[in-house]
Amino acid sequence: MYETNIKGIEEIVKENEEWRSGCINLIASENVTSKRVRKAMASDLMHRYAEGHPGERYYRGTGYIDRIETGLKEKMKKLFSADNVDVRPICGTNANQAIFGVYTKTSDIAFVNSTPGGGHISHHKSGNLGMLITNIKDLPLTEDGYHIDIEDTKSLVNRIKPKILVLGKSLFLFPEPIKELEDVCKENKVKIIYDAAHVLGLIAGKQFQDPLSEGADIITGSTHKTFFGTQRGVILSNVNKKEWSKIDKGAFPGSSSNHHLDTLAGLAIATNEMLEFGEEYAKQTIANAKSLAVSLDKYGFNVQAKQFGYTMSHQIAVDVAEHKGGNEVSKNLEKNDIIINMNLLPDEEVNKAKIPKGIRIGVQEMTRFGMKEPEMEIIAELIKKCIIDEAHIKEEVNKFRDNFQNIEYSHDN
Numbered sequence: 189m190y191e192t193n194i195k196g197i198e199e200i201v202k203e204n205e206e207w208r209s210g211c212i213n214l215i216a217s218e219n220v221t222s223k224r225v226r227k228a229m230a231s232d233l234m235h236r237y238a239e240g241h242p243g244e245r246y247y248r249g250t251g252y253i254d255r256i257e258t259g260l261k262e263k264m265k266k267l268f269s270a271d272n273v274d275v276r277p278i279c280g281t282n283a284n285q286a287i288f289g290v291y292t293k294t295s296d297i298a299f300v301n302s303t304p305g306g307g308h309i310s311h312h313k314s315g316n317l318g319m320l321i322t323n324i325k326d327l328p329l330t331e332d333g334y335h336i337d338i339e340d341t342k343s344l345v346n347r348i349k350p351k352i353l354v355l356g357k358s359l360f361l362f363p364e365p366i367k368e369l370e371d372v373c374k375e376n377k378v379k380i381i382y383d384a385a386h387v388l389g390l391i392a393g394k395q396f397q398d399p400l401s402e403g404a405d406i407i408t409g410s411t412h413k414t415f416f417g418t419q420r421g422v423i424l425s426n427v428n429k430k431e432w433s434k435i436d437k438g439a440f441p442g443s444s445s446n447h448h449l450d451t452l453a454g455l456a457i458a459t460n461e462m463l464e465f466g467e468e469y470a471k472q473t474i475a476n477a478k479s480l481a482v483s484l485d486k487y488g489f490n491v492q493a494k495q496f497g498y499t500m501s502h503q504i505a506v507d508v509a510e511h512k513g514g515n516e517v518s519k520n521l522e523k524n525d526i527i528i529n530m531n532l533l534p535d536e537e538v539n540k541a542k543i544p545k546g547i548r549i550g551v552q553e554m555t556r557f558g559m560k561e562p563e564m565e566i567i568a569e570l571i572k573k574c575i576i577d578e579a580h581i582k583e584e585v586n587k588f589r590d591n592f593q594n595i596e597y598s599h600d601n
Protein backbone atom coordinates (compact mmCIF):
# COMPACT_ATOMS: atom_id res chain seq x y z
CA MET A 189 0.00 0.00 0.00
CA TYR A 190 1.31 3.49 -0.81
CA GLU A 191 0.69 6.72 1.06
CA THR A 192 -0.25 10.09 -0.47
CA ASN A 193 -1.18 12.01 2.65
CA ILE A 194 1.65 14.12 4.14
CA LYS A 195 0.85 13.10 7.70
CA GLY A 196 0.78 9.51 6.61
CA ILE A 197 4.23 9.81 5.06
CA GLU A 198 5.56 11.46 8.21
CA GLU A 199 4.10 8.59 10.18
CA ILE A 200 5.93 6.06 7.95
CA VAL A 201 9.21 7.93 8.43
CA LYS A 202 8.71 7.83 12.20
CA GLU A 203 7.76 4.17 12.21
CA ASN A 204 10.83 3.31 10.14
CA GLU A 205 12.99 5.24 12.63
CA GLU A 206 11.49 3.40 15.58
CA TRP A 207 11.68 0.00 13.91
CA ARG A 208 15.29 0.54 12.83
CA SER A 209 16.33 1.46 16.37
CA GLY A 210 15.33 -2.04 17.47
CA CYS A 211 17.00 -3.90 14.60
CA ILE A 212 20.44 -5.45 14.32
CA ASN A 213 21.53 -4.13 10.95
CA LEU A 214 24.28 -6.17 9.33
CA ILE A 215 24.02 -4.85 5.77
CA ALA A 216 27.68 -4.44 4.77
CA SER A 217 27.19 -1.29 2.70
CA GLU A 218 25.40 0.85 5.28
CA ASN A 219 26.31 2.89 8.31
CA VAL A 220 24.82 5.53 10.58
CA THR A 221 25.80 9.17 11.00
CA SER A 222 26.31 11.14 14.19
CA LYS A 223 23.75 13.70 15.39
CA ARG A 224 26.06 16.54 14.39
CA VAL A 225 26.32 15.19 10.86
CA ARG A 226 22.53 14.91 10.64
CA LYS A 227 22.06 18.44 11.94
CA ALA A 228 24.34 19.80 9.21
CA MET A 229 22.29 17.96 6.61
CA ALA A 230 18.98 19.33 7.83
CA SER A 231 20.04 22.89 7.01
CA ASP A 232 19.60 25.54 4.33
CA LEU A 233 22.46 23.94 2.40
CA MET A 234 20.06 21.32 1.09
CA HIS A 235 18.50 23.98 -1.16
CA ARG A 236 21.66 25.30 -2.81
CA TYR A 237 23.70 24.86 -5.94
CA ALA A 238 27.48 25.12 -6.28
CA GLU A 239 28.85 23.84 -9.58
CA GLY A 240 32.57 24.13 -10.19
CA HIS A 241 35.26 24.60 -7.54
CA PRO A 242 35.42 26.82 -4.43
CA GLY A 243 36.24 30.36 -5.53
CA GLU A 244 35.42 29.53 -9.19
CA ARG A 245 31.73 28.73 -9.09
CA TYR A 246 29.17 29.12 -11.83
CA TYR A 247 26.72 30.33 -9.15
CA ARG A 248 26.74 33.21 -6.67
CA GLY A 249 25.97 32.85 -2.98
CA THR A 250 28.40 30.03 -2.32
CA GLY A 251 30.86 31.66 0.11
CA TYR A 252 29.99 29.45 3.09
CA ILE A 253 29.84 26.34 0.91
CA ASP A 254 33.31 27.16 -0.46
CA ARG A 255 34.72 27.24 3.06
CA ILE A 256 33.21 23.84 3.87
CA GLU A 257 34.37 22.23 0.61
CA THR A 258 37.91 23.61 0.81
CA GLY A 259 38.31 22.38 4.39
CA LEU A 260 36.90 18.96 3.50
CA LYS A 261 39.33 18.53 0.61
CA GLU A 262 42.31 19.36 2.80
CA LYS A 263 41.20 16.83 5.42
CA MET A 264 40.63 14.11 2.83
CA LYS A 265 44.10 14.70 1.38
CA LYS A 266 45.57 14.33 4.86
CA LEU A 267 43.62 11.17 5.69
CA PHE A 268 44.65 9.39 2.49
CA SER A 269 48.05 11.04 1.83
CA ALA A 270 46.76 12.12 -1.58
CA ASP A 271 47.82 15.17 -3.61
CA ASN A 272 44.46 15.37 -5.36
CA VAL A 273 40.92 14.82 -4.21
CA ASP A 274 37.50 15.36 -5.72
CA VAL A 275 34.64 15.36 -3.23
CA ARG A 276 31.92 16.22 -5.74
CA PRO A 277 30.72 12.76 -6.85
CA ILE A 278 27.40 12.19 -5.11
CA CYS A 279 27.99 8.45 -4.61
CA GLY A 280 30.53 5.72 -5.33
CA THR A 281 28.91 4.77 -8.63
CA ASN A 282 29.16 8.39 -9.70
CA ALA A 283 32.87 8.45 -8.79
CA ASN A 284 33.42 5.31 -10.87
CA GLN A 285 31.53 6.84 -13.78
CA ALA A 286 33.79 9.90 -13.71
CA ILE A 287 36.93 7.74 -13.82
CA PHE A 288 35.78 5.15 -16.33
CA GLY A 289 34.76 7.96 -18.67
CA VAL A 290 38.25 9.46 -18.51
CA TYR A 291 40.25 6.26 -18.91
CA THR A 292 38.32 4.21 -21.46
CA LYS A 293 37.20 4.59 -25.04
CA THR A 294 34.98 2.17 -26.97
CA SER A 295 37.66 -0.25 -28.17
CA ASP A 296 39.44 -0.60 -24.80
CA ILE A 297 39.59 -3.67 -22.58
CA ALA A 298 39.07 -3.68 -18.81
CA PHE A 299 39.81 -6.33 -16.19
CA VAL A 300 37.43 -6.39 -13.22
CA ASN A 301 36.29 -8.63 -10.39
CA SER A 302 33.36 -10.79 -11.56
CA THR A 303 29.93 -10.61 -9.90
CA PRO A 304 30.28 -13.96 -8.07
CA GLY A 305 33.88 -12.94 -7.28
CA GLY A 306 32.44 -9.96 -5.40
CA GLY A 307 32.69 -7.24 -8.08
CA HIS A 308 30.24 -4.33 -8.21
CA ILE A 309 27.67 -3.80 -10.92
CA SER A 310 29.19 -0.43 -11.87
CA HIS A 311 32.26 -2.38 -13.11
CA HIS A 312 30.18 -4.70 -15.26
CA LYS A 313 28.46 -4.94 -18.62
CA SER A 314 25.11 -3.74 -17.34
CA GLY A 315 26.62 -0.89 -15.27
CA ASN A 316 28.70 2.28 -15.78
CA LEU A 317 31.65 0.59 -17.42
CA GLY A 318 29.48 -1.48 -19.75
CA MET A 319 27.92 1.71 -21.07
CA LEU A 320 31.36 2.80 -22.27
CA ILE A 321 33.06 -0.40 -23.41
CA THR A 322 32.00 -3.95 -24.23
CA ASN A 323 35.24 -5.80 -23.66
CA ILE A 324 35.19 -6.41 -19.90
CA LYS A 325 37.04 -9.48 -18.62
CA ASP A 326 36.79 -11.15 -15.21
CA LEU A 327 39.96 -11.36 -13.16
CA PRO A 328 41.02 -14.97 -12.46
CA LEU A 329 40.61 -16.11 -8.86
CA THR A 330 42.49 -18.64 -6.77
CA GLU A 331 40.71 -21.87 -5.88
CA ASP A 332 39.26 -20.52 -2.61
CA GLY A 333 37.53 -17.78 -4.63
CA TYR A 334 38.40 -14.90 -2.32
CA HIS A 335 41.75 -13.86 -3.83
CA ILE A 336 42.91 -12.76 -7.28
CA ASP A 337 45.24 -15.27 -8.93
CA ILE A 338 48.36 -13.14 -9.29
CA GLU A 339 50.35 -15.24 -11.76
CA ASP A 340 47.38 -15.79 -14.08
CA THR A 341 46.54 -12.09 -13.95
CA LYS A 342 50.11 -11.11 -14.78
CA SER A 343 50.18 -13.31 -17.86
CA LEU A 344 46.75 -12.05 -18.95
CA VAL A 345 47.89 -8.44 -18.58
CA ASN A 346 51.01 -9.18 -20.64
CA ARG A 347 49.00 -10.94 -23.33
CA ILE A 348 45.80 -8.85 -23.54
CA LYS A 349 47.08 -5.44 -22.38
CA PRO A 350 43.88 -4.02 -20.93
CA LYS A 351 43.54 -0.27 -20.52
CA ILE A 352 42.39 -0.45 -16.91
CA LEU A 353 42.47 -2.95 -14.07
CA VAL A 354 39.69 -2.34 -11.56
CA LEU A 355 40.42 -3.71 -8.11
CA GLY A 356 38.12 -3.58 -5.10
CA LYS A 357 34.71 -5.17 -4.73
CA SER A 358 31.45 -5.50 -2.83
CA LEU A 359 32.15 -8.85 -1.22
CA PHE A 360 35.52 -7.73 0.06
CA LEU A 361 37.21 -9.89 2.69
CA PHE A 362 40.93 -9.51 1.96
CA PRO A 363 43.25 -6.82 0.55
CA GLU A 364 43.83 -6.82 -3.21
CA PRO A 365 47.29 -7.67 -4.65
CA ILE A 366 48.17 -4.14 -5.78
CA LYS A 367 51.90 -4.36 -5.02
CA GLU A 368 52.13 -7.70 -6.78
CA LEU A 369 50.47 -6.37 -9.94
CA GLU A 370 52.00 -2.90 -9.98
CA ASP A 371 55.05 -3.71 -12.14
CA VAL A 372 53.22 -5.65 -14.82
CA CYS A 373 50.62 -2.88 -15.03
CA LYS A 374 53.28 -0.17 -15.33
CA GLU A 375 55.14 -2.13 -18.02
CA ASN A 376 51.92 -2.46 -20.03
CA LYS A 377 50.61 1.07 -19.28
CA VAL A 378 47.58 -0.29 -17.47
CA LYS A 379 45.92 2.06 -14.97
CA ILE A 380 45.08 0.51 -11.61
CA ILE A 381 41.77 1.85 -10.36
CA TYR A 382 40.99 0.80 -6.82
CA ASP A 383 37.33 0.90 -5.83
CA ALA A 384 37.40 1.44 -2.07
CA ALA A 385 33.63 1.90 -1.69
CA HIS A 386 33.47 -0.73 1.06
CA VAL A 387 36.77 -0.25 2.80
CA LEU A 388 37.31 3.52 2.69
CA GLY A 389 36.90 3.89 6.46
CA LEU A 390 39.24 0.98 7.13
CA ILE A 391 41.87 2.58 4.88
CA ALA A 392 41.34 5.95 6.59
CA GLY A 393 41.77 4.18 9.93
CA LYS A 394 45.04 2.63 8.67
CA GLN A 395 43.82 -0.93 9.25
CA PHE A 396 43.55 -2.11 5.64
CA GLN A 397 45.92 -1.80 2.69
CA ASP A 398 47.02 1.70 1.60
CA PRO A 399 46.16 1.58 -2.13
CA LEU A 400 47.99 4.72 -3.31
CA SER A 401 51.28 3.88 -1.62
CA GLU A 402 51.01 0.27 -2.86
CA GLY A 403 50.73 1.34 -6.50
CA ALA A 404 47.11 2.14 -7.34
CA ASP A 405 46.76 5.13 -9.66
CA ILE A 406 43.34 6.18 -8.47
CA ILE A 407 41.01 5.42 -5.57
CA THR A 408 37.26 5.80 -5.93
CA GLY A 409 34.88 5.19 -3.06
CA SER A 410 31.63 5.68 -1.21
CA THR A 411 31.80 7.72 1.97
CA HIS A 412 29.09 5.91 3.92
CA LYS A 413 29.90 2.23 4.33
CA THR A 414 32.90 1.96 6.64
CA PHE A 415 33.44 5.74 6.43
CA PHE A 416 31.24 7.81 8.78
CA GLY A 417 28.81 9.18 6.16
CA THR A 418 27.12 10.98 4.52
CA GLN A 419 26.04 9.15 1.36
CA ARG A 420 28.48 10.53 -1.23
CA GLY A 421 31.50 9.53 -3.30
CA VAL A 422 35.15 10.53 -3.51
CA ILE A 423 38.10 10.30 -5.91
CA LEU A 424 41.71 10.37 -4.65
CA SER A 425 44.95 10.23 -6.60
CA ASN A 426 48.58 11.24 -6.85
CA VAL A 427 48.65 11.47 -10.66
CA ASN A 428 50.26 14.54 -12.20
CA LYS A 429 48.45 17.83 -12.75
CA LYS A 430 47.71 17.24 -16.43
CA GLU A 431 46.13 13.85 -15.78
CA TRP A 432 44.22 15.14 -12.77
CA SER A 433 42.69 17.91 -14.86
CA LYS A 434 41.02 15.21 -16.97
CA ILE A 435 39.66 13.51 -13.85
CA ASP A 436 38.45 16.89 -12.66
CA LYS A 437 36.38 17.26 -15.82
CA GLY A 438 35.19 13.67 -15.45
CA ALA A 439 33.71 14.59 -12.07
CA PHE A 440 32.22 17.85 -13.34
CA PRO A 441 30.67 18.22 -15.84
CA GLY A 442 31.35 14.56 -16.79
CA SER A 443 29.30 12.79 -14.17
CA SER A 444 27.55 15.41 -12.02
CA SER A 445 26.45 19.03 -11.96
CA ASN A 446 25.33 20.21 -8.53
CA HIS A 447 26.69 18.04 -5.76
CA HIS A 448 24.13 18.04 -2.93
CA LEU A 449 25.53 20.48 -0.41
CA ASP A 450 23.64 19.21 2.62
CA THR A 451 25.53 15.93 2.42
CA LEU A 452 28.75 17.83 1.65
CA ALA A 453 28.57 19.63 5.01
CA GLY A 454 27.68 16.35 6.73
CA LEU A 455 30.67 14.66 5.12
CA ALA A 456 32.97 17.44 6.32
CA ILE A 457 31.92 16.72 9.91
CA ALA A 458 32.13 12.95 9.37
CA THR A 459 35.67 13.36 8.02
CA ASN A 460 36.68 15.19 11.20
CA GLU A 461 35.25 12.28 13.18
CA MET A 462 37.27 9.89 11.02
CA LEU A 463 40.46 11.85 11.64
CA GLU A 464 39.86 11.68 15.37
CA PHE A 465 38.31 8.23 15.87
CA GLY A 466 38.95 6.37 12.61
CA GLU A 467 41.84 4.25 13.79
CA GLU A 468 40.10 3.02 16.92
CA TYR A 469 36.86 2.40 15.00
CA ALA A 470 38.50 0.50 12.13
CA LYS A 471 40.42 -1.73 14.57
CA GLN A 472 37.27 -2.58 16.49
CA THR A 473 35.28 -3.16 13.30
CA ILE A 474 37.74 -5.73 11.98
CA ALA A 475 38.06 -7.38 15.40
CA ASN A 476 34.25 -7.61 15.55
CA ALA A 477 34.03 -9.19 12.09
CA LYS A 478 36.56 -11.85 13.07
CA SER A 479 34.81 -12.47 16.36
CA LEU A 480 31.41 -12.91 14.69
CA ALA A 481 32.97 -15.31 12.17
CA VAL A 482 34.52 -17.44 14.93
CA SER A 483 31.24 -17.59 16.87
CA LEU A 484 29.14 -18.48 13.82
CA ASP A 485 31.67 -21.17 12.91
CA LYS A 486 31.39 -22.52 16.47
CA TYR A 487 27.63 -22.89 15.96
CA GLY A 488 28.25 -24.94 12.82
CA PHE A 489 27.75 -22.27 10.14
CA ASN A 490 29.88 -22.63 7.02
CA VAL A 491 31.78 -19.36 7.37
CA GLN A 492 33.91 -18.80 4.29
CA ALA A 493 37.68 -18.38 4.03
CA LYS A 494 38.38 -20.04 7.39
CA GLN A 495 41.87 -21.05 6.23
CA PHE A 496 42.71 -17.33 5.86
CA GLY A 497 41.23 -16.28 9.24
CA TYR A 498 37.77 -15.59 7.71
CA THR A 499 38.29 -11.90 6.98
CA MET A 500 40.52 -8.84 7.21
CA SER A 501 37.67 -6.36 6.63
CA HIS A 502 34.28 -5.44 8.11
CA GLN A 503 32.57 -8.30 6.27
CA ILE A 504 32.19 -12.04 6.48
CA ALA A 505 30.59 -14.44 4.00
CA VAL A 506 28.62 -17.52 4.98
CA ASP A 507 27.48 -20.40 2.80
CA VAL A 508 23.95 -21.15 4.02
CA ALA A 509 23.00 -23.69 1.33
CA GLU A 510 22.16 -26.25 4.03
CA HIS A 511 19.71 -23.74 5.57
CA LYS A 512 17.73 -23.21 2.33
CA GLY A 513 20.08 -20.57 0.89
CA GLY A 514 20.65 -16.83 1.23
CA ASN A 515 17.19 -15.73 0.15
CA GLU A 516 15.34 -17.78 2.78
CA VAL A 517 17.86 -17.10 5.51
CA SER A 518 17.78 -13.33 4.97
CA LYS A 519 13.96 -13.36 4.97
CA ASN A 520 13.78 -15.34 8.20
CA LEU A 521 16.27 -13.06 9.89
CA GLU A 522 14.39 -9.97 8.73
CA LYS A 523 11.19 -11.32 10.31
CA ASN A 524 13.18 -11.30 13.55
CA ASP A 525 14.64 -7.80 13.03
CA ILE A 526 18.11 -8.92 11.98
CA ILE A 527 18.88 -7.41 8.58
CA ILE A 528 21.47 -8.86 6.21
CA ASN A 529 21.70 -9.39 2.47
CA MET A 530 21.83 -12.55 0.44
CA ASN A 531 24.96 -12.82 -1.69
CA LEU A 532 26.42 -14.87 -4.51
CA LEU A 533 29.51 -16.78 -3.46
CA PRO A 534 32.51 -17.07 -5.80
CA ASP A 535 31.76 -20.61 -7.01
CA GLU A 536 28.17 -19.77 -8.06
CA GLU A 537 26.79 -18.83 -11.47
CA VAL A 538 25.72 -15.22 -11.92
CA ASN A 539 22.16 -16.29 -12.83
CA LYS A 540 21.72 -17.41 -9.21
CA ALA A 541 21.89 -13.80 -7.96
CA LYS A 542 18.30 -13.90 -6.64
CA ILE A 543 18.66 -17.34 -5.07
CA PRO A 544 22.30 -17.50 -4.01
CA LYS A 545 23.60 -19.87 -1.40
CA GLY A 546 25.43 -17.14 0.46
CA ILE A 547 24.88 -14.29 2.86
CA ARG A 548 27.15 -11.30 3.42
CA ILE A 549 27.38 -9.82 6.90
CA GLY A 550 28.92 -6.44 7.78
CA VAL A 551 29.54 -5.34 11.36
CA GLN A 552 30.47 -1.69 10.74
CA GLU A 553 27.11 -0.21 11.78
CA MET A 554 26.76 -2.21 14.98
CA THR A 555 30.36 -1.30 15.78
CA ARG A 556 29.43 2.38 15.42
CA PHE A 557 26.69 1.78 17.97
CA GLY A 558 29.40 0.65 20.38
CA MET A 559 29.26 -3.12 20.08
CA LYS A 560 32.41 -5.13 20.75
CA GLU A 561 33.45 -8.80 20.72
CA PRO A 562 31.06 -9.98 23.50
CA GLU A 563 28.13 -8.51 21.55
CA MET A 564 29.29 -10.32 18.40
CA GLU A 565 29.01 -13.58 20.33
CA ILE A 566 25.44 -12.66 21.26
CA ILE A 567 24.58 -11.79 17.64
CA ALA A 568 25.96 -15.16 16.50
CA GLU A 569 23.83 -16.89 19.11
CA LEU A 570 20.73 -14.97 17.97
CA ILE A 571 21.39 -15.94 14.34
CA LYS A 572 21.84 -19.56 15.40
CA LYS A 573 18.58 -19.52 17.35
CA CYS A 574 16.71 -18.08 14.37
CA ILE A 575 18.24 -20.17 11.57
CA ILE A 576 19.22 -23.47 13.19
CA ASP A 577 16.68 -23.72 16.04
CA GLU A 578 13.98 -21.94 13.99
CA ALA A 579 13.05 -19.98 17.11
CA HIS A 580 11.18 -16.66 17.25
CA ILE A 581 13.70 -14.16 18.62
CA LYS A 582 12.36 -10.73 17.63
CA GLU A 583 11.73 -9.55 21.20
CA GLU A 584 15.14 -10.79 22.30
CA VAL A 585 16.76 -8.90 19.40
CA ASN A 586 14.91 -5.68 20.26
CA LYS A 587 15.82 -5.94 23.97
CA PHE A 588 19.48 -6.52 23.19
CA ARG A 589 19.59 -3.65 20.70
CA ASP A 590 17.96 -1.28 23.24
CA ASN A 591 21.31 -1.01 25.03
CA PHE A 592 23.08 0.30 21.93
CA GLN A 593 21.44 3.51 20.82
CA ASN A 594 24.27 6.09 20.91
CA ILE A 595 26.55 6.78 18.00
CA GLU A 596 30.05 6.17 19.32
CA TYR A 597 33.33 7.40 17.78
CA SER A 598 31.77 10.88 17.68
CA HIS A 599 31.17 13.88 19.94
CA ASP A 600 27.45 13.14 20.21
CA ASN A 601 27.52 12.24 23.87
Ligand SMILES: Cc1ncc(COP(=O)(O)O)c(C=O)c1O
Pocket residue numbers: 217279280281282284307308310356357358359383385386409410411420421
Ligand atom coordinates in the same frame (compact mmCIF):
# COMPACT_ATOMS: atom_id res chain seq x y z
C1 LIG B 1 32.60 -2.00 -4.80
C2 LIG B 1 31.52 -0.99 -4.90
N1 LIG B 1 31.68 0.05 -5.71
C3 LIG B 1 30.75 1.00 -5.85
C4 LIG B 1 29.57 0.92 -5.14
C5 LIG B 1 28.54 1.96 -5.34
O1 LIG B 1 28.50 2.83 -4.31
P1 LIG B 1 27.27 3.82 -4.13
O2 LIG B 1 26.17 3.01 -3.58
O3 LIG B 1 27.82 4.85 -3.20
O4 LIG B 1 26.96 4.37 -5.48
C6 LIG B 1 29.34 -0.13 -4.25
C7 LIG B 1 28.09 -0.19 -3.49
O5 LIG B 1 27.82 -0.98 -2.68
C8 LIG B 1 30.34 -1.13 -4.15
O6 LIG B 1 30.17 -2.18 -3.35
